[in-house]
Amino acid sequence: MRPFGYERAESAVAAARRAADTGATFIGGGTNLVDLMKLGVMTPERLVDVSRLPNRDIADADDGGLAIGAAATNTALANDPRVRERFRVLSLALLSGATPQIRNKATVGGNLLQRTRCPYFYEVGLPCNKRAPGSGCGARFGRSRDAAVLGTSEHCIAAHPSDMAVAMVALDARLGVRGGDGDLRWLDVDALHRLPGDRPDREHDLAPGDLIETVRLPPPPPGRHVYTKVRDRASYAFALVSVAVVLAVEDGVVTSARVALGGVAPKPWRARAVEAALTGARATWRAFCAAAEAELAPARGHGDNDFKIPLARRAIAGTLAEAAGIAPEVPTGGRRATP
Amino acid sequence: MSDRAPKTTLVVNGRARELSLDPRTTLLDALRDHLDLPGTHKGCDHGQCGACTVLIGGERVLSCLALAVMHDGDEITTVEGLAARAGAGDAPEALGALQAAFVAHDAFQCGFCTSGQLCSATALLAELARGDLSVVTPDDDTVRVTGDEIRERMAGNLCRCGAYPNLVAAIAEVAGQGEEGAS
Numbered sequence: 260m261r262p263f264g265y266e267r268a269e270s271a272v273a274a275a276r277r278a279a280d281t282g283a284t285f286i287g288g289g290t291n292l293v294d295l296m297k298l299g300v301m302t303p304e305r306l307v308d309v310s311r312l313p314n315r316d317i318a319d320a321d322d323g324g325l326a327i328g329a330a331a332t333n334t335a336l337a338n339d340p341r342v343r344e345r346f347r348v349l350s351l352a353l354l355s356g357a358t359p360q361i362r363n364k365a366t367v368g369g370n371l372l373q374r375t376r377c378p379y380f381y382e383v384g385l386p387c388n389k390r391a392p393g394s395g396c397g398a399r400f401g402r403s404r405d406a407a408v409l410g411t412s413e414h415c416i417a418a419h420p421s422d423m424a425v426a427m428v429a430l431d432a433r434l435g436v437r438g439g440d441g442d443l444r445w446l447d448v449d450a451l452h453r454l455p456g457d458r459p460d461r462e463h464d465l466a467p468g469d470l471i472e473t474v475r476l477p478p479p480p481p482g483r484h485v486y487t488k489v490r491d492r493a494s495y496a497f498a499l500v501s502v503a504v505v506l507a508v509e510d511g512v513v514t515s516a517r518v519a520l521g522g523v524a525p526k527p528w529r530a531r532a533v534e535a536a537l538t539g540a541r542a543t544w545r546a547f548c549a550a551a552e553a554e555l556a557p558a559r560g561h562g563d564n565d566f567k568i569p570l571a572r573r574a575i576a577g578t579l580a581e582a583a584g585i586a587p588e589v590p591t592g593g594r595r596a597t598p
Numbered sequence: 599m600s601d602r603a604p605k606t607t608l609v610v611n612g613r614a615r616e617l618s619l620d621p622r623t624t625l626l627d628a629l630r631d632h633l634d635l636p637g638t639h640k641g642c643d644h645g646q647c648g649a650c651t652v653l654i655g656g657e658r659v660l661s662c663l664a665l666a667v668m669h670d671g672d673e674i675t676t677v678e679g680l681a682a683r684a685g686a687g688d689a690p691e692a693l694g695a696l697q698a699a700f701v702a703h704d705a706f707q708c709g710f711c712t713s714g715q716l717c718s719a720t721a722l723l724a725e726l727a728r729g730d731l732s733v734v735t736p737d738d739d740t741v742r743v744t745g746d747e748i749r750e751r752m753a754g755n756l757c758r759c760g761a762y763p764n765l766v767a768a769i770a771e772v773a774g775q776g777e778e779g780a781s
């Protein structure tokens with residue numbers, strides 16, 4: 260590991276100012292950053308420890324939503340009774356990720372800003388435009404099994420690995436960001452991450468010193484919450500495809516649909532095509548398949564990860580069907596009725 | 599704010615230990631190399647195997663991904679302190695109930711993963727008793743001690759010898775299979 264200076268911040272304002280002044284990197288639980296520092300993928304010269312800041316409370320907000328301190332652990336958030344009752348998809352997504360040992364340490368802020376698990380990003384000897392701009396994208400013509408199929412560019416096809424962030428995008432979370440100047444500004448969680456374009460090294464629009472201090476969940480959308488995670492083993496594995504759904508159906512008609520995807524894009528992916536196709540439509544298996552089809556229409560595989568496109572379609576349709584309480588139509592005979 | 603944390607105090611198995619550490623030192627290396635407590639094992643060193651699991655403030659964490667300087671003042675329990683923590687005394691041959699169940703059920707073969715499994719299972723028992731949720735907890739949010747719950751909650755501790763069935767049996771015996779935790 261490259262040597263670095265370490266200091267513990269006493270307040271969010273002090274942490275932001277300090278990091279803005281010195282170019283320091285924040286460390287929350289360290290479960291992602293320490294790993295990447297060992298590998299030489301991230302080489303900060305100075306760390307500001309924000310894991311013990313007082314912003315770790317979870318509290319009811321006046322508007323019926325929830326205010327979550329960004330230093331809250333993933334375990335605390337997943338087990339909070341208000342999250343469990345009103346924002347259940349968030350609890351389910353959190354509990355689908357990592358393990359108790361990791362969730363006990365991982366913070367909300369760190370989870371949002373965890374880096375990709377693309378094997379080319381992780382190995383300093385290999386080309387990767389995200390880690391070493393200009394070195395090329397190794398995954399595009401190499402091992403792409405984990406890579407994204409939506410929102411990629413010729414410069415980078417790495418997928419965002421978070422489960423929690425997928426639920427937060429579906430729930431329209433807003434982030435309270437403390438700047439180096441001491442001001443707090445608000446940012447939609449969907450606007451936090453950038454698509455790679457020709458600058459895959461720039462993953463978000465936060466400036467040095469910008470500290471994610473709180474996360475606000477607005478009052479929950481109506482409907483049933485379901486989180487589906489498809490992965491290579493039953494537990495302790497990142498998503499190949501994940502789907503967060505909050506779906507309300509009245510008299511057989513979809514009145515509200517919130518859908519977001521993980522594992523398929525460079526950022527937690529709000530499935531707006533699914534939502535647009537479904538709102539006001541009849542809640543049928545056929546409609547769910549068509550909506551999934553629309554979302555994946557622009558998708559592009561890279562060989563190893565071609566399977567993610569039909570997998571995502573089926574995971575979306577299946578998750579919607581579960582939320583709506585209708586049975587998926589299992590294909591019979593030669594012709595497949597599945598998306 | 600000073601650049602280096604000149605002194606870090608770790609309260610390990612009930613004893614305060616003061617160390618001067620390079621900030622790069624992980625809690626795992628601090629325990630093994632600076633405090634002469636080699637019971638906590640280094641498997642992958644990257645958060646992927648669970649061999650390095652210890653308790654901080656009674657909660658399980660991976661010591662290989664923790665920087666020791668970030669835990670100044672924290673109470674840490676390693677496998678060396680489990681028997682005393684379980685009220686079985688601190689004689690070298692003392693065993694807590696979980697440790698005894700591991701022996702009775704043959705819950706290990708080579709033993710490399712065992713210290714991590716024990717620390718992890720110790721915390722698991724407390725989590726079950728508290729009614730902490732897992733992704734396999736049924737929709738009524740009532741935590742029951744089942745094989746599925748134990749397997750999911752122990753997923754972060756890999757065993758290359760594949761002692762899994764015996765690990766689950768040992769933990770289930772101590773947790774009291776079929777019992778309900780708080781809901």
Ligand SMILES: Cc1cc2nc3c(=O)[nH]c(=O)nc-3n(C[C@H](O)[C@H](O)[C@H](O)COP(=O)(O)OP(=O)(O)OC[C@H]3O[C@@H](n4cnc5c(N)ncnc54)[C@H](O)[C@@H]3O)c2cc1C
Pocket residue numbers: 284285286287288289290291292293294309329330333355356357358361364365366367368369370371372373374420421422423469470471472495496497498644645646
């Ligand atoms: C073996 C393993 C398996 C895993 N499996 C999953 C999984 O299945 N699903 C999943 O979603 N995740 C998984 N994870 C990832 C885990 O969720 C993240 O490592 C964790 O959430 C990161 O949080 P942290 O607080 O430890 O972040 P850190 O490692 O401390 O920081 C991560 C990044 O965020 C920045 N940062 C931290 N806090 C803030 C803040 N408040 N404001 C601004 N920037 C900040 C840091 O500078 C750093 O760049 C896994 C991790 C491991 C090691």
Ligand code: FES
Pocket residue numbers: 639640641642643644645646647648649650651660661662663
């Ligand atoms: S050594 Fe820490 S998880 Fe493997």
Ligand code: FES
Pocket residue numbers: 705706707708709710711712756757758759760761
């Ligand atoms: S007993 Fe050998 S690794 Fe578990």
